[in-house]
Amino acid sequence: MSVDIEAYEDVWVFVEQHDGVVAPVSWELLAKGRELADETGDDLVALVMGDGVSALAEAAVSRGADRALLADDPVFEPYRADPYGEQFRALVEERKPSIVLIGGSHTGRDFAGRVAVPAHAGLTADCTELDVDDEGLLLASRPTFGGDAMATIKCPAHRPQMATVRPGVFDAGNPTEHVSDPAAAVEEVEVVVAEEDTLSTVIERVVGDVVDITDADVVVAGGAGCEGNFAPIEELADALGGEVAATRAAVDEGWVEPARQVGQTGKTVRPQLYVAAGISGAVQHLEGMNDSDVVVAVNTDPNAPIFENADYGIVGDLHEVLPELTALVRAKQEVTA
Amino acid sequence: MTDGWNIVVCVKQVPDADDVTIDPDTGTLNRSDAPAVLNSPDRNAVESALELRAAVGGTVTAITMGPPVAKAVLQTAVGAGADGGVLLTDRAFGGSDTWPTSLALARAAAELDADVVICGEESTDSSTGQVPPGIAAHNGWSQLTYVESLEPRPDEGVLVGKRDVEGGYERVAAQLPVVVAMEFGANVPRPAGLHRKIFAETEFEPVEWTASDLGIEEQVGLANSPTKVGGMDTASPVERERVVVDSVDDLYEHIEEVV
Ligand SMILES: Cc1cc2nc3c(=O)[nH]c(=O)nc-3n(C[C@H](O)[C@H](O)[C@H](O)COP(=O)(O)OP(=O)(O)OC[C@H]3O[C@@H](n4cnc5c(N)ncnc54)[C@H](O)[C@@H]3O)c2cc1C
Ligand SMILES: Nc1ncnc2c1ncn2[C@@H]1O[C@H](COP(=O)(O)O)[C@@H](O)[C@H]1O
Numbered sequence: 001m002s003v004d005i006e007a008y009e010d011v012w013v014f015v016e017q018h019d020g021v022v023a024p025v026s027w028e029l030l031a032k033g034r035e036l037a038d039e040t041g042d043d044l045v046a047l048v049m050g051d052g053v054s055a056l057a058e059a060a061v062s063r064g065a066d067r068a069l070l071a072d073d074p075v076f077e078p079y080r081a082d083p084y085g086e087q088f089r090a091l092v093e094e095r096k097p098s099i100v101l102i103g104g105s106h107t108g109r110d111f112a113g114r115v116a117v118p119a120h121a122g123l124t125a126d127c128t129e130l131d132v133d134d135e136g137l138l139l140a141s142r143p144t145f146g147g148d149a150m151a152t153i154k155c156p157a158h159r160p161q162m163a164t165v166r167p168g169v170f171d172a173g174n175p176t177e178h179v180s181d182p183a184a185a186v187e188e189v190e191v192v193v194a195e196e197d198t199l200s201t202v203i204e205r206v207v208g209d210v211v212d213i214t215d216a217d218v219v220v221a222g223g224a225g226c227e228g229n230f231a232p233i234e235e236l237a238d239a240l241g242g243e244v245a246a247t248r249a250a251v252d253e254g255w256v257e258p259a260r261q262v263g264q265t266g267k268t269v270r271p272q273l274y275v276a277a278g279i280s281g282a283v284q285h286l287e288g289m290n291d292s293d294v295v296v297a298v299n300t301d302p303n304a305p306i307f308e309n310a311d312y313g314i315v316g317d318l319h320e321v322l323p324e325l326t327a328l329v330r331a332k333q334e335v336t337a
Numbered sequence: 338m339t340d341g342w343n344i345v346v347c348v349k350q351v352p353d354a355d356d357v358t359i360d361p362d363t364g365t366l367n368r369s370d371a372p373a374v375l376n377s378p379d380r381n382a383v384e385s386a387l388e389l390r391a392a393v394g395g396t397v398t399a400i401t402m403g404p405p406v407a408k409a410v411l412q413t414a415v416g417a418g419a420d421g422g423v424l425l426t427d428r429a430f431g432g433s434d435t436w437p438t439s440l441a442l443a444r445a446a447a448e449l450d451a452d453v454v455i456c457g458e459e460s461t462d463s464s465t466g467q468v469p470p471g472i473a474a475h476n477g478w479s480q481l482t483y484v485e486s487l488e489p490r491p492d493e494g495v496l497v498g499k500r501d502v503e504g505g506y507e508r509v510a511a512q513l514p515v516v517v518a519m520e521f522g523a524n525v526p527r528p529a530g531l532h533r534k535i536f537a538e539t540e541f542e543p544v545e546w547t548a549s550d551l552g553i554e555e556q557v558g559l560a561n562s563p564t565k566v567g568g569m570d571t572a573s574p575v576e577r578e579r580v581v582v583d584s585v586d587d588l589y590e591h592i593e594e595v596v
Contacts, residue, residue, distance in 0.1 A: 149569050
């Protein structure tokens with residue numbers, strides 16, 4: 001079973017928002033989507049869903065979308081897979097996008113997996129490179145098992161071609177395009193779902209501020225080796241003016257907030273300096289920090305794989321090494337101040 | 338629902354990541370002889386299925402789609418306490434991407450009259466996390482992904498899941514039937530009981546279903562997978578200095594060069 005692929009055009013970006021706040025990954029994808037649309041000669045279309053979110057649709061146009069589709073209804077706040085999925089299915093059927101990009105957040109992956117099935121779309125998860133070939137076919141590349149290879153996934157006979165991308169992989173850039181009347185490029189679409197047809201109810205939602213570590217120039221990350229005490233990590237990060245990050249192991253222990261997790265199922269960072277302390281260097285972690293300029297490792301185990309993936313390492317206890325390092329940084333700052 | 342819930346748990350066989358070593362000089366993986374094991378996030382799914390059964394009653398049936406040797410992951414699930422297992426095995430399934438894979442699991446879950454289907458967060462070999470929402474979408478069922486804990490409300494026919502979302506959590510009440518993807522590490526999987534393990538390895542035989550048993554032989558396999566692998570490139574290993582210094586002063590000097 002395949003479809004008339006000629007009938008499908010345009011690059012869509014799903015603008016993920018919660019309570020009127022756009023997830024930064026959506027703007028990263030909008031910037032990437034702009035590049036792809038320019039290459040294929042298609043329009044870049046932002047898809048905005050929520051309740052009272054027309055300003056976000058206009059923001060998407062100001063940031064470079066040719067058009068925005070707005071599905072505005074209380075049924076879309078907060079996010080739920082079934083109403084979002086049904087609305088998206090109807091829109092795809094009617095408007096036939098060729099490419100759809102979705103952030104690889106928990107919400108984005110929940111949504112992408114749901115909508116790819118009824119659309120019979122090809123969906124590639126966690127892409128780290130996106131390109132189009134001569135025929136406008138999406139080339140979605142991602143590291144395969146263990147990160148030893150990059151696989152390029154194509155979707156020759158099905159549409160849309162969908163991809164999710166984790167936060168921090170692409171640069172959101174700065175919106176430069178001047179649009180005098182962004183509202184003119186926003187189209188409000190018919191809402192096809194009703195509250196009584198939904199299958200789920202959000203009964204409680206507790207969400208605080210979300211930190212963004214993806215733009216930091218210096219990242220100091222701790223792992224299981226911190227053994228519950230992240231103070232040495234925090235102090236070094238503070239002295240260097242950087243952000244604190246962590247492995248999934250440290251996040252699972254509750255020592256650090258999940259938004260600071262680096263790796264395959266967390267954020268991708270590419271700072272000038274990445275300090276990995278008490279981190280073994282599992283492939284899932286390396287995937288999120290391998291593009292850092294300089295990597296420094298502190299680990300008690302000389303055979304820890306992190307040393308193979310670091311520029312400078314020291315075999316030692318982070319609870320001793322990091323405070324000494326922090327003191328040296330501070331001392332130098334005092335001299336220059 | 339006095340008889341409790343029909344709980345189905347999806348388990349997948351994957352190469353053992355712990356036995357895969359990285360060649361430090363080429364940056365490539367030696368995984369040719371890595372043994373096949375149960376996808377580790379699926380251990381959390383099995384544990385959660387057993388806890389749910391303890392809370393509401395009913396049965397836990399493990400299902401897997403894979404080659405005949407994938408029976409081993411059903412044995413692991415049965416050893417941990419699952420009541421039975423179904424092996425979806427057929428040459429026709431070969432080369433399936435997440436679309437047909439989730440179709441096969443969805444049909445099997447419907448065939449088993451599932452109230453709740455529990456999956457892992459993602460598989461360590463394909464790491465898409467797409468199969469659980471795919472199962473839900475194929476059957477038009479509700480879904481709960483990235484679940485930290487479950488709270489069954491059998492009187493209302495509802496399963497409440499606490500979901501990990503960016504910056505916090507939410508609690509979502511989902512109508513049955515529902516597909517759940519447990520967050521990796523959400524619980525502590527129990528070890529297999531000795532007698533159960535012996536039973537799983539000696540007496541237990543899975544039910545086997547083919548694609549045509551499920552009526553989907555025309556919808557699965559490579560030919561019916563929207564995505565195709567267009568090419569493989571060896572990821573250029575990142576060049577690192579790999580200098581190990583002896584003193585914190587030396588380390589500081591290297592850091593000072595950067596910042
Ligand atoms: C589906 C899936 C997705 C995953 N996604 C991610 C992800 O996004 N990010 C991620 O990080 N992980 C992820 N993981 C987990 C990953 O496989 C590893 O388990 C994890 O990265 C290990 O974290 P760690 O290095 O902190 O802990 P460990 O592997 O336990 O390593 C701790 C290290 O600390 C050292 N140490 C101990 N004490 C000290 C001390 N006093 N001083 C200095 N060193 C010390 C030890 O020698 C050891 O090397 C994922 C796993 C799966 C299955
Ligand atoms: N072939 C399979 N057989 C059984 N369950 C599977 C299979 N593939 C995926 N799953 C389930 O879906 C989850 C997510 O897998 P994936 O979407 O491949 O990352 C896994 O943790 C399993 O619970």
